[in-house]
Amino acid sequence: MATVRGADAGTSSRTLLSIRNVAKRFGKNVVLRDISLDVAEGEFLTILGESGSGKTTLLRIIAGFETASAGEVWMGEERLDRQPPYRRRVNTVFQHYALFPHLTVEQNVAYGLRVAKRPEAEIAFRVKEALDKVKMSAHAKSKPSKISGGQQQRIALARALVNRPRLLLLDEPLSALDANLRRQMQVELKSLQREVGISFIFVTHDQEEAMVMSDRIALLRSGELEQVATPREIYGRPATAYAAQFIGHTNLLKGEVRAGVVRCGVLTWPAALPDGPALFSLRPENIRLAAGTPAGTGSVRVRGKVRHQAFHGATELIRVECGDGLVLVARTPGSGGALDDVELEFSPTDAILVRESPERI
Amino acid sequence: MFSRAYKAAVTLPPLVWVTVFLLMPYLLMFCYSFWSVSASQTIEHSWNLANYGQLLRVNVYWQTLLRSMGIAARVTIFSLVLGYPLAYFLSFYAGEKKDLLYQLVIIPLWVSYLVRAYAWKTILGSDGVLNTLLQYVHLTKHPLEFLLYSPFAVVLTLTHIYTPFAFLPIYAALEHIPLNLVEASHDLGATPGQTFWKVIFPLSIPGVVAGATFAFVLSLGDFLAPLLLGGPSGIMISNIVVSLFGAAYNWPLGAAISFCMLLLVVGLLFFSERLEKKWSFS
Numbered sequence: 001m002a003t004v005r006g007a008d009a010g011t012s013s014r015t016l017l018s019i020r021n022v023a024k025r026f027g028k029n030v031v032l033r034d035i036s037l038d039v040a041e042g043e044f045l046t047i048l049g050e051s052g053s054g055k056t057t058l059l060r061i062i063a064g065f066e067t068a069s070a071g072e073v074w075m076g077e078e079r080l081d082r083q084p085p086y087r088r089r090v091n092t093v094f095q096h097y098a099l100f101p102h103l104t105v106e107q108n109v110a111y112g113l114r115v116a117k118r119p120e121a122e123i124a125f126r127v128k129e130a131l132d133k134v135k136m137s138a139h140a141k142s143k144p145s146k147i148s149g150g151q152q153q154r155i156a157l158a159r160a161l162v163n164r165p166r167l168l169l170l171d172e173p174l175s176a177l178d179a180n181l182r183r184q185m186q187v188e189l190k191s192l193q194r195e196v197g198i199s200f201i202f203v204t205h206d207q208e209e210a211m212v213m214s215d216r217i218a219l220l221r222s223g224e225l226e227q228v229a230t231p232r233e234i235y236g237r238p239a240t241a242y243a244a245q246f247i248g249h250t251n252l253l254k255g256e257v258r259a260g261v262v263r264c265g266v267l268t269w270p271a272a273l274p275d276g277p278a279l280f281s282l283r284p285e286n287i288r289l290a291a292g293t294p295a296g297t298g299s300v301r302v303r304g305k306v307r308h309q310a311f312h313g314a315t316e317l318i319r320v321e322c323g324d325g326l327v328l329v330a331r332t333p334g335s336g337g338a339l340d341d342v343e344l345e346f347s348p349t350d351a352i353l354v355r356e357s358p359e360r361i
Numbered sequence: 362m363f364s365r366a367y368k369a370a371v372t373l374p375p376l377v378w379v380t381v382f383l384l385m386p387y388l389l390m391f392c393y394s395f396w397s398v399s400a401s402q403t404i405e406h407s408w409n410l411a412n413y414g415q416l417l418r419v420n421v422y423w424q425t426l427l428r429s430m431g432i433a434a435r436v437t438i439f440s441l442v443l444g445y446p447l448a449y450f451l452s453f454y455a456g457e458k459k460d461l462l463y464q465l466v467i468i469p470l471w472v473s474y475l476v477r478a479y480a481w482k483t484i485l486g487s488d489g490v491l492n493t494l495l496q497y498v499h500l501t502k503h504p505l506e507f508l509l510y511s512p513f514a515v516v517l518t519l520t521h522i523y524t525p526f527a528f529l530p531i532y533a534a535l536e537h538i539p540l541n542l543v544e545a546s547h548d549l550g551a552t553p554g555q556t557f558w559k560v561i562f563p564l565s566i567p568g569v570v571a572g573a574t575f576a577f578v579l580s581l582g583d584f585l586a587p588l589l590l591g592g593p594s595g596i597m598i599s600n601i602v603v604s605l606f607g608a609a610y611n612w613p614l615g616a617a618i619s620f621c622m623l624l625l626v627v628g629l630l631f632f633s634e635r636l637e638k639k640w641s642f643s
Contacts, residue, residue, distance in 0.1 A: 063544075063548060064547070064548075065544050065547075084547070085544070085547040085548055086547045086548075086549075086550050086551055086552055086553075087550075090548075091548055091549065092544075092545070092548045094541050094544070094545060095541075096541065098539070098541040098542055098544065098545035099545075100542060100545070100546075100560060101542075101564070101642035102563045102564060102640070102642050111546070111549050111551070111559070112549035112550050112551075114559075115546075115549065115550050115551040115552075115555050115559070116550055143642070145642060159549070160548075160549075163549065163550065
């Protein structure tokens, strides 16, 4: 189990939440199997996965809306999974916000403090503070149905944070927003998390969102953790073929190692690996156009025909057929014209050895 | 879009129906309420307010009206007290048995009203099921007389008959509450009790108002239950209207009473609709 944390994350390394061997079945349907994961204090952890990967179920087990079929969830010295949701010092921002329609914005935010029977003066102060923080004080007296989706999102956030939870769970909170607002909220949410210093567990299926916001990403696939690492690491050194493909674009190269040399179709490069089949991930941006310059020491070169060229603004993605069934996708700076015959070049150190990701049911 | 002819073709039949079978009879009844009956048992078409005066002056009329409202109010309260927990249980805790239990609530509605009213007669009568049982286990020596032919019997029977009507709108309102609101409430630290009073109940108020309106309006106008089980002390206002239109042959007075009840009910419906609107948020 990878437990690497980003050096730039600014987190203390004290563990806040510990998920131990959690499994969940619905009847015969296995949704989660043997999940173990630690969340540090002040960490922004993203659970990333496709729909049906079990990410929401894992979140609901932490919140207490589902009970795990096996395993334990601990918060510090406290066993969390035995407690009803209303006793857990965990708050949730729901996917569709789940604001109480019969209460005003202000009453929604005050809800947690009211049921905890805090003094009214304290409630008034903290609600105002929370609304200020999400810039929604002007709408304090509105009903949720009278404000926009983005505003409802902020209220849901304020309603959770006002209780000063030790851990905030966010279930695809940005998925209902349009692209622009979504990008803006990603930045706001991240800076808010830094400011309040509360651990966030953020669930999403959007790998870009996960990359932008997280200290660490836990990649979930068919109910099992594929890789847990910082965005940089999971992108730069994906552990499995699935991780490499799910996060960003990649070329998966199926090769054969023999006597310290990898052979993959027309490509060969030296590698200190044991003999046998091997799978490599090579990011398109690590493949350059050789452009007639002499080969750098140790770099791999291959000639091919450009089959497809897609303009992406600053860069272009080109699909190059290199013969022997080998197709490489390369990201090149905008070339300014159509390409035909090209010579590609990459450094063998950029070809990352990954594990196969066998099909699961 | 639809042509004018098409729109006319679909809206006209119901309009004609409502005019001929609802508005015109009401209008006729309204006219009757200002006429009178002569000594020779003919209707005199002289316009006056004597019938309405009589309604206020003669004790038996307004007292029976008040008693009917009292019975209807009790039926409403009992129907809500029985219907709400049932709806709540079905909506939140019944799980897979939900559909079956729902059918069990609905099926009695398919059974003839008369059968259900007579069933209570068999149960409550002096040699009925209940009295026989009570004497058999030696709880009482003589049959309890107050069980049948009393306001008690009327309230019991009407509660039995109209509880499904109170149950249905409450159940519908509860089913409409998104489950994530309940989860959000628990998530924010509210116990199940707090969640009920702060989230579930407020959001079910439109259903409660609709259910209460059904139970009250339907039982206020009921005349079969008091006729079969009410006895002299359990008479309701509709029984008086029936006898005025029948044996007593005083259609004008019957029309005046009916019209007052109509106003009462329409006023109530208007009020309950305002209340439902105020408490709905979707």
